[in-house]
Amino acid sequence: MKRLNKRLRLSAVLLALAMCPAVCAQSFRVGTADARPGQRADGFLEVPAGVDAGMKIPVVVVNGAKAGPVLALVAGSHGTEYASVIALERVITTLDPGQLTGTVVILPLVNQASFEQKVPHLNPADGKNMNRFFPGKADGTQTERASQVITKEVIDRSTYVIDYHGGDLDESLVPYTYWGPTGHADQDRVSKEMALAFGLNRIIIWRERPTDPAATRYLDNTASVHGKPSIVVEAGHAGTTEMEDVGLLFNGTISVMRTLKMLAGDPLPIENPVWLEKTVDVNSERTGIFYPLVLRGGYVEAGMKFGYVTDAFGKTIYVARAPVAGIILHICAVPSMKQGEGIATIGVVGKAP
Numbered sequence: 001m002k003r004l005n006k007r008l009r010l011s012a013v014l015l016a017l018a019m020c021p022a023v024c025a026q027s028f029r030v031g032t033a034d035a036r037p038g039q040r041a042d043g044f045l046e047v048p049a050g051v052d053a054g055m056k057i058p059v060v061v062v063n064g065a066k067a068g069p070v071l072a073l074v075a076g077s078h079g080t081e082y083a084s085v086i087a088l089e090r091v092i093t094t095l096d097p098g099q100l101t102g103t104v105v106i107l108p109l110v111n112q113a114s115f116e117q118k119v120p121h122l123n124p125a126d127g128k129n130m131n132r133f134f135p136g137k138a139d140g141t142q143t144e145r146a147s148q149v150i151t152k153e154v155i156d157r158s159t160y161v162i163d164y165h166g167g168d169l170d171e172s173l174v175p176y177t178y179w180g181p182t183g184h185a186d187q188d189r190v191s192k193e194m195a196l197a198f199g200l201n202r203i204i205i206w207r208e209r210p211t212d213p214a215a216t217r218y219l220d221n222t223a224s225v226h227g228k229p230s231i232v233v234e235a236g237h238a239g240t241t242e243m244e245d246v247g248l249l250f251n252g253t254i255s256v257m258r259t260l261k262m263l264a265g266d267p268l269p270i271e272n273p274v275w276l277e278k279t280v281d282v283n284s285e286r287t288g289i290f291y292p293l294v295l296r297g298g299y300v301e302a303g304m305k306f307g308y309v310t311d312a313f314g315k316t317i318y319v320a321r322a323p324v325a326g327i328i329l330h331i332c333a334v335p336s337m338k339q340g341e342g343i344a345t346i347g348v349v350g351k352a353p
């Protein structure tokens with residue numbers, strides 16, 4: 001009898017918790033941004049100094065009048081992938097907490113030093129890629145400490161995660177989404193719905209990723225391994241902020257929020273995206289001057305010559321051939337080419353999952 005009472009009491013508590021999100025919105029604080037229900041707050045995530053200097057990451061919390069899921073939107077871990085940063089700025093200035101169910105946590109520009117100094121790919125403070133060291137560690141360099149703060153303060157407290165990227169200063173890129181299935185049917189169904197709702201018409205199925213929670217490397221993979229549906233979206237190229245790219249990222253965000261019932265209105269999912277079953281990188285075997293022969297988004301056959309590298313005297317020293325047939329997802333946008341660095345990434349077309 002005592003046990004039954006205990007069980008009843010536990011059921012009552014669980015029922016109250018389950019009903020709570022519908023009625024009892026609460027304050028939500030991330031770093032120094034503390035937003036009451038129906039309000040927005042701006043602040044910073046503080047990454048304390050350690051073996052090198054600390055840093056501050058701007059954070060915006062838009063706390064809906066009605067309680068609901070927590071959606072994290074993160075851009076600028078590569079600070080010169082500008083279209084993604086500008087798209088989240090547009091989300092920040094557009095979202096009305098009064099119309100929102102749940103909470104949106106936005107990190108519009110993780111890597112401010114990269115942005116200010118116009119340094120692509122890396123964090124100038126420690127020379128590390130800010131999307132390769134998750135879940136991070138407290139005794140590492142700035143990138144690793146920042147990754148740990150983002151994991152604890154943002155990813156672990158979210159229900160869903162979207163990570164924004166694009167072609168960097170030296171990359172000419174077509175828009176696409178990464179969807180990383182985990183083998184957990186419910187989670188994969190939701191993340192796939194997010195990928196379709198985002199609306200970009202190419203979706204890369206990213207299957208081979210680390211599953212060790214201590215070595216997840218990527219931000220979205222950290223969320224996935226922690227059981228949170230997540231996607232990566234990419235648009236923009238070579239330092240530009242064209243309205244078409246910014247618009248795709250902005251509209252995709254709104255459409256996902258509608259799918260997740262955080263905003264009213266109908267989502268606009270893509271109906272027949274091109275599913276890409278894998279990507280193949282082509283790196284240059286020589287240092288020199290790069291000349292592309294295809295545009296981003298172009299289709300190449302296996303063996304096709306799609307670019308070449310010359311020395312300073314105009315002599316061709318390397319010919320880039322496609323190792324597989326597929327779509328040029330991005331191709332080097334500048335003539336500077338270093339041995340071992342990326343010429344292009346080719347997406348291999350697969351079947352719809």
Ligand SMILES: [Zn+2]
Pocket residue numbers: 077078081164165166
């Ligand atoms: Zn990036």
